[in-house]
Amino acid sequence: MRRYGLLAVAALVGGAGVLWAASPVPSAKAPAIPQRIVSINLCADQLVLALADREQIAGLTKNATDPEMSGEAVKARGIALLSNSAEQILAIEPDLIVGMPASRSAALAALPKQNYPLLDLATANTLNEIHASIRETAAAVGHPERGAALIARMEGELAGLPKPGKGRVAAYYQRRGYMTGTGTLIDELMTRLGLVNLAGQLGKPPLSQLSLEEMVAAEPDFLIVESATDVVTDQGSEMLHHPAIKDIPRISIPQAWTVCGSPAYTAAARSMAAQIARIDRGRS
Amino acid sequence: MSRFALPRWSLIAALSLLTLVAAVGSLLFGAVDLSVARLVAAATGEDDRVAAIILFDLRLPRTLLALAVGAMLGLAGAALQGYLRNPLAEPSVLGTSNAAALGGVAALYFGIAELHPVMLPLLATGGALLSLALLFILSGKAESPLTLILAGIAVGTLAVAGTSLALNLSPNPFAAMEIMTWLLGSLENRSFDHVWIALPCIAAGAMMLLWNGRALDALTLGEDAAQALGTDLRRTRLRLLVGTAIGVGGAVAVSGAIGFVGLIVPHLIRPLTDRSPSAILLPSAIGGAALLTLADLGVRIIPTTNELKLGVVTAFLGVPVFLLHLMRERRLW
Numbered sequence: 001m002r003r004y005g006l007l008a009v010a011a012l013v014g015g016a017g018v019l020w021a022a023s024p025v026p027s028a029k030a031p032a033i034p035q036r037i038v039s040i041n042l043c044a045d046q047l048v049l050a051l052a053d054r055e056q057i058a059g060l061t062k063n064a065t066d067p068e069m070s071g072e073a074v075k076a077r078g079i080a081l082l083s084n085s086a087e088q089i090l091a092i093e094p095d096l097i098v099g100m101p102a103s104r105s106a107a108l109a110a111l112p113k114q115n116y117p118l119l120d121l122a123t124a125n126t127l128n129e130i131h132a133s134i135r136e137t138a139a140a141v142g143h144p145e146r147g148a149a150l151i152a153r154m155e156g157e158l159a160g161l162p163k164p165g166k167g168r169v170a171a172y173y174q175r176r177g178y179m180t181g182t183g184t185l186i187d188e189l190m191t192r193l194g195l196v197n198l199a200g201q202l203g204k205p206p207l208s209q210l211s212l213e214e215m216v217a218a219e220p221d222f223l224i225v226e227s228a229t230d231v232v233t234d235q236g237s238e239m240l241h242h243p244a245i246k247d248i249p250r251i252s253i254p255q256a257w258t259v260c261g262s263p264a265y266t267a268a269a270r271s272m273a274a275q276i277a278r279i280d281r282g283r284s
Numbered sequence: 285m286s287r288f289a290l291p292r293w294s295l296i297a298a299l300s301l302l303t304l305v306a307a308v309g310s311l312l313f314g315a316v317d318l319s320v321a322r323l324v325a326a327a328t329g330e331d332d333r334v335a336a337i338i339l340f341d342l343r344l345p346r347t348l349l350a351l352a353v354g355a356m357l358g359l360a361g362a363a364l365q366g367y368l369r370n371p372l373a374e375p376s377v378l379g380t381s382n383a384a385a386l387g388g389v390a391a392l393y394f395g396i397a398e399l400h401p402v403m404l405p406l407l408a409t410g411g412a413l414l415s416l417a418l419l420f421i422l423s424g425k426a427e428s429p430l431t432l433i434l435a436g437i438a439v440g441t442l443a444v445a446g447t448s449l450a451l452n453l454s455p456n457p458f459a460a461m462e463i464m465t466w467l468l469g470s471l472e473n474r475s476f477d478h479v480w481i482a483l484p485c486i487a488a489g490a491m492m493l494l495w496n497g498r499a500l501d502a503l504t505l506g507e508d509a510a511q512a513l514g515t516d517l518r519r520t521r522l523r524l525l526v527g528t529a530i531g532v533g534g535a536v537a538v539s540g541a542i543g544f545v546g547l548i549v550p551h552l553i554r555p556l557t558d559r560s561p562s563a564i565l566l567p568s569a570i571g572g573a574a575l576l577t578l579a580d581l582g583v584r585i586i587p588t589t590n591e592l593k594l595g596v597v598t599a600f601l602g603v604p605v606f607l608l609h610l611m612r613e614r615r616l617w
Binding site: 213 | 591
């Protein structure tokens with residue numbers, strides 16, 4: 001795989017340490033199927049869980065079983081959760097470490113000899129990048145056919161998806177008024193559904209803070225919120241329930257589906273489309 | 285009699301005018317530039333949805349809270365300074381505000397506030413009351429006014445630590461940001477729900493404190509003389525404790541612990557009066573309302589990427605006053 005080689009070079013040039021100095025660079029084409037996979041990133045957790053056999057996985061991050069954070073939380077139950085400490089990784093002696101990227105992990109840098117095979121995944125902000133991550137992970141865990149099947153399934157789920165947005169404006173509004181901007185997975189989801197991202201209209205960076213006043217003045221057609229903020233648990237989520245914005249129609253999706261570029265992308269897209277359709281039906 | 289003393293009514297009128305100006309300013313300025321004409325049109329019932337929501341749902345509750353919380357803090361500072369005969373006494377220096385914040389945090393983050401709306405101000409008041417009781421026990425009958433301040437620091441530090449601990453223990457992954465709001469105070473994103481929580485508490489607390497004027501005047505002659513003049517010291521103390529706790533508790537429950545308002549205002553007001561404790565009570569309340577409303581206007585106007593916390597502004601205003609009086613006390617060390 002082309003990207004694999006490039007990453008190895010990049011890691012060497014980047015001074016992250018000699019990664020595969022002792023062992024030959026593992027070829028993605030003919031890997032000995034790894035049996036002690038460790039994931040050191042929440043997003044990598046989900047890909048590994050979706051593509052590797054359970055027996056192959058030796059450790060995941062501590063948030064892997066949190067249904068609020070991970071779309072594959074149920075599958076993660078029972079698998080060892082690591083607190084990203086070098087000691088735990090050392091004890092497992094993994095034969096594949098998956099991270100985002102793995103080579104820049106502080107825990108790995110602390111290990112005396114970094115000769116574990118690493119898989120560096122890039123942050124996926126588009127569907128194509130999600131597909132690339134799936135392909136890379138599937139190949140690295142020794143099941144490339146599962147990757148192809150998963151991608152085909154996702155394509156199928158997205159195939160008939162309507163574009164109910166019709167150019168209307170939506171804002172992804174988070175606790176304390178943080179708003180997600182362009183160049184993000186959320187932004188791509190909005191575009192896919194025919195919505196226009198308010199942050200893009202206002203020329204805001206990928207993450208910006210918008211006060212309630214500004215939100216009221218901007219008059220978006222939809223607010224997209226994390227379903228975790230549907231109930232008020234603290235001051236941060238209380239803000240999203242302020243009477244001033246209660247009349248703006250809401251689309252609520254679990255953070256677990258969108259925090260990572262993961263197979264849950266299709267679930268997010270379908271849920272958003274269904275919610276827009278429901279809001280439109282309610283209006284007519 | 286101070287050189288600058290004004291007739292009482294003219295002082296109150298001038299302060300009221302200042303407060304009115306601050307309140308109008310607070311309604312006119314915000315994150316979104318709205319013309320005065322548009323705001324007036326929205327206020328007089330013209331159909332302008334955006335302006336109406338911004339004015340009535342966002343700026344009006346915020347302004348009312350700034351006025352009420354500021355008045356309460358100013359009044360509590362004046363009353364505590366009078367009763368304790370200590371120029372540094374005020375709710376935040378004595379740890380009362382932070383203890384109230386601890387009560388509020390406990391109510392909100394462990395789901396107690398969901399049981400009934402009254403639980404939030406109740407727990408905040410409880411926290412404030414507990415801290416004041418602890419403070420009076422700790423400082424006892426000590427001669428030096430600094431003993432009281434040191435006891436206040438101990439109580440306040442304990443409350444801050446308790447707040448952080450409570451938030452860290454609560455099942456909330458965003459604890460750090462929440463801690464900051466509670467410790468520095470903010471009136472951002474408040475709604476009328478918060479006004480209805482705070483206002484009854486503040487009204488009740490303020491009444492109890494304003495009632496104490498005569499007793500406070502008598503106390504300037506010392507406790508024995510005050511008793512000889514017919515002051516019921518126990519009743520006075522009880523009214524002061526409970527009034528401060530309810531008022532500050534209700535205020536902090538919605539705004540977080542905003543520091544130094546109660547310290548600054550009485551010191552600004554005192555030279556303009558005959559310096560008797562009773563004379564500064566009401567003017568301190570009005571002045572506190574003006575000061576906090578202006579400070580809250582400041583955090584909105586100062587261009588920062590994230591809105592400044594109110595406590596930041598009041599600390600910059602208050603710490604010099606605090607230091608000035610600390611220096612004067614030095615001869616007692």
